[in-house]
Each structure stands twice: as C-alpha cells, then as structure tokens.
Amino acid sequence: MSPPPWAELGTFGLAVAALVGLLVGSFLNVVAYRLPRDESLVRPGSRCPSCGTPIAWHDNVPVLSWMWLLGRCRSCRARIPARYPALELGNAVLWALVFRAAPTWSDFATGAFLCSAGLALFLIDLDFEILPDAITLPGIAIGIALSFGSVRRTPLSAILGAALGAGGLFLLAFLYEKIAGQEGMGLGDVKMLGMVGALLGPGGMIVTIMAASLAGSVVGLGWMLARGGDRKMRLRFGPFLALGAIGAWFFAAPLVARYRALWP
Ligand SMILES: [Zn+2]
Incomplete structure (x- = not known):
C-alpha cells in the first residue's frame, strides 16, 4: 500500500492541495450560481451579475481580486458578496485539512x-x-x-x-x-x-x-x-x-x- 499523501509529499503537497482547492472553490462559485439557473458552467466566461460586464482574468483571481477591488465590481461598483471569497478560502482550507488527514x-x-x-x-x-x-x-x-x-x-x-x-x-x-x-x-x-x-x-x-x-x-x-x-x-x-x-x-x-x- 502506498504511503498517505501527507507522508509522501509533506508541506509542498499541502500547499498544492490548498492552491488547487482555492481554484476549485472559485469554480464552485460558478456552479452554485449557474447550475440552479440551468446555465452552462463553461460559457460564457465570468460576468458581473449586476451589470453583465465580462470579468478580466486579473479581476478573477480567487480571494485576492475581491480584496483588491474592495468587494465591488470594477465597472458598476455593485457589491460582490463576501460569500464568494469565503467559499474559495473555505474550500482551500478543507482541501488542505483533507490532505493532512487522508490515509490514501x-x-x-x-x-x-x-x-x-x-x-x-x-x-x-x-x-x-x-x-x-x-x-x-x-x-x-x-x-x-x-x-x-x-x-x-x-x-x-x-x-x-x-x-x-x-x-x-x-x-x-x-x-x-x-x-x-x-x-x-x-x-x-x-x-x-x-x-x-x-x-x-x-x-x-x-x-x-x-x-x-x-x-x-x-x-x-x-x-x-x-x-x-x-x-x-x-x-x-x-x-x-x-x-x-x-x-x-x-x-x-x-x-x-x-x-x-x-x-x-
Ligand atoms: Zn458590475
């Protein structure tokens, strides 16, 4: 049997797990918004729900963009709920904890x-x-x-x-x-x-x-x-x-x- 992920990769693996968890958390925001509305998960790219302006990649970096933009859309200044970065961060933390605890x-x-x-x-x-x-x-x-x-x-x-x-x-x-x-x-x-x-x-x-x-x-x-x-x-x-x-x-x-x- 292979060793547990933590024993195999240590802190480096933990950091990768958290980073991938952050990106998946960002995708979860898309899923939670679009899936119940019967919209495609891939097309079109991310848009502001208030003004519909497409969001540039540099305004779509998990957690950091939200902080940089002070929680507001760049075009219409509509408030971006804190739950978006919270979900990204929450998923990243959970993935790191799972990585630390998983036996295989x-x-x-x-x-x-x-x-x-x-x-x-x-x-x-x-x-x-x-x-x-x-x-x-x-x-x-x-x-x-x-x-x-x-x-x-x-x-x-x-x-x-x-x-x-x-x-x-x-x-x-x-x-x-x-x-x-x-x-x-x-x-x-x-x-x-x-x-x-x-x-x-x-x-x-x-x-x-x-x-x-x-x-x-x-x-x-x-x-x-x-x-x-x-x-x-x-x-x-x-x-x-x-x-x-x-x-x-x-x-x-x-x-x-x-x-x-x-x-x-
Ligand atoms: Zn907007």
Missing part, C-alpha cells in the same frame, strides 16, 4: 470531492431549495469508484451505504408523508444521502444523519424562538446534511474504520 490518495479524493460537493449543495439548497441531480448522482458513482482504493470503506460498504442512505431516507419520507399528511423531505435529500453513503460507507452515513438532525433541531428551535413559531416554515435538511457529512469525513469515518478493523 483515494481517501484524499473522496474527502476533497465530499467537501466541494457538500459546499456547493449547501449553498444551492439555501438559495434555491433544490439539491441538483447533476451533483448527487455522479457523487454516488464517484463514491463507489473511489472505494476501490480506500482503506476506510470497501466497494461493498460504499454500495451498501448508498443503498441504505437513499433507501432508508426514502422510506422515512414516505412514512412521514403518510402519517403527517404533508411532504417532509424531497427526493433531492434522498439522492444526497445516497451520495453521502457511497462516500462514507454506512457508519459515516449514519453519523451524518445524527449530526445533521441534531444541528437541524438546534437551529430550527433557535429560529422558532427568535421569529415566533411559524408552522409554514420549512427547515432545509440539505445544508445540515452537507455540513454533517463533511464533519463525518474528518471525525466519524476514521473511528468507524478503526472499529470495523476490530472485527474479522
């Missing part, structure tokens, strides 16, 4: 994909209340494909994780709808949990649900206390699933793998 290259790819897809799904679900198939379905395939080089999950546990995650949540949503008489979760959540199961295996997937439910309850309760109980309010589950899954890659999956290793 395959697990690095799994963690990097999970963090980036998770961040994109987090934002798209918050903005549009959808979890696009274009991310979740390939995510299931990627999770299973990468399991072949993983020490954390076998191909069987990746497939089992996807089936249990999607199947279990589908059953839960179906029962909830029958009992409560209203739709609780969308099919987007079902496919997303399938992706999480393929990337983390059944153990990590279950930890993700528990973390997401706990965080969702706390935030939901706080929201209700702050705004007064609005029964029509629908709490999005996707953003919590995304954060829960990223947390589970770092904290739950290694523990689950160690626990599994105790058994023949």
Whole structure:
C-alpha cells in the first residue's frame, strides 16, 4: 500500500492541495450560481451579475481580486458578496485539512470531492431549495469508484451505504408523508444521502444523519424562538446534511474504520 499523501509529499503537497482547492472553490462559485439557473458552467466566461460586464482574468483571481477591488465590481461598483471569497478560502482550507488527514490518495479524493460537493449543495439548497441531480448522482458513482482504493470503506460498504442512505431516507419520507399528511423531505435529500453513503460507507452515513438532525433541531428551535413559531416554515435538511457529512469525513469515518478493523 502506498504511503498517505501527507507522508509522501509533506508541506509542498499541502500547499498544492490548498492552491488547487482555492481554484476549485472559485469554480464552485460558478456552479452554485449557474447550475440552479440551468446555465452552462463553461460559457460564457465570468460576468458581473449586476451589470453583465465580462470579468478580466486579473479581476478573477480567487480571494485576492475581491480584496483588491474592495468587494465591488470594477465597472458598476455593485457589491460582490463576501460569500464568494469565503467559499474559495473555505474550500482551500478543507482541501488542505483533507490532505493532512487522508490515509490514501483515494481517501484524499473522496474527502476533497465530499467537501466541494457538500459546499456547493449547501449553498444551492439555501438559495434555491433544490439539491441538483447533476451533483448527487455522479457523487454516488464517484463514491463507489473511489472505494476501490480506500482503506476506510470497501466497494461493498460504499454500495451498501448508498443503498441504505437513499433507501432508508426514502422510506422515512414516505412514512412521514403518510402519517403527517404533508411532504417532509424531497427526493433531492434522498439522492444526497445516497451520495453521502457511497462516500462514507454506512457508519459515516449514519453519523451524518445524527449530526445533521441534531444541528437541524438546534437551529430550527433557535429560529422558532427568535421569529415566533411559524408552522409554514420549512427547515432545509440539505445544508445540515452537507455540513454533517463533511464533519463525518474528518471525525466519524476514521473511528468507524478503526472499529470495523476490530472485527474479522
Ligand atoms: Zn458590475
């Protein structure tokens, strides 16, 4: 077995992982903006959403351009939300942390994909209340494909994780709808949990649900206390699933793998 990425490449590899993570984070901004609007991810090049002026490459450098332009478009002076550089920086930091912690290259790819897809799904679900198939379905395939080089999950546990995650949540949503008489979760959540199961295996997937439910309850309760109980309010589950899954890659999956290793 090859050594972990960190042991193989050290600080140089960490810097490259962070830099590539920064560029991917920049692409995630494009994905989070264009995918839900059914626009092409490659054409046309980046434009200001306010005035439509094409953005020159030197005004499109991750994080630095935003700081240099003081968070405003060069042509129309419209404010560029801080969430753009925050997403780039967040993705870069996560990729560096994944690089530091991954036991194999395959697990690095799994963690990097999970963090980036998770961040994109987090934002798209918050903005549009959808979890696009274009991310979740390939995510299931990627999770299973990468399991072949993983020490954390076998191909069987990746497939089992996807089936249990999607199947279990589908059953839960179906029962909830029958009992409560209203739709609780969308099919987007079902496919997303399938992706999480393929990337983390059944153990990590279950930890993700528990973390997401706990965080969702706390935030939901706080929201209700702050705004007064609005029964029509629908709490999005996707953003919590995304954060829960990223947390589970770092904290739950290694523990689950160690626990599994105790058994023949
Ligand atoms: Zn503009």
